[in-house]
Amino acid sequence: MIYVRLHPIRNRPAREIRAVPTKVELCKAEEVAEGSALRVEAEGLTVAVFNIEGQFYVTDDACTHGPGSLSEGYIDGDVIECNFHNGQFDIKTGEVVSPPCMIPVKTYPAKVEGGTVVIEVD
Numbered sequence: 537m538i539y540v541r542l543h544p545i546r547n548r549p550a551r552e553i554r555a556v557p558t559k560v561e562l563c564k565a566e567e568v569a570e571g572s573a574l575r576v577e578a579e580g581l582t583v584a585v586f587n588i589e590g591q592f593y594v595t596d597d598a599c600t601h602g603p604g605s606l607s608e609g610y611i612d613g614d615v616i617e618c619n620f621h622n623g624q625f626d627i628k629t630g631e632v633v634s635p636p637c638m639i640p641v642k643t644y645p646a647k648v649e650g651g652t653v654v655i656e657v658d
């Protein structure tokens with residue numbers, strides 16, 4: 537039998553628990569040529585790393601509309617066009633640019649540390 541001890545004070549505010557961001561190393565910056573994307577699996581995530589004019593951006597790799605892989609899509613400036621139904625997202629913000637996508641794609645703030653592209657995940 538398992539006994540659970542209850543807190544004796546009622547109506548006490550719950551303690552706030554904050555997740556500590558976890559740094560995730562994705563790839564070497566040199567692996568992603570300017571104007572291209574690389575699919576990376578790390579720490580349970582599958583993301584697309586984009587190099588847009590020397591700046592790195594990271595989104596989920598999975599299109600929010602279906603089975604498309606954004607790292608295999610077509611880059612036009614700041615826009616990625618899904619390789620499946622040609623929906624489009626803003627690479628920097630994840631916002632939908634063109635249907636049939638309706639749901640923004642998740643983005644992750646990215647930076648380069650010691651030549652490695654890293655993101656922080658909650």
Ligand code: FES
Nearest residue numbers: 599602604618623
């Ligand atoms: S799967 Fe990407 S637009 Fe449909």
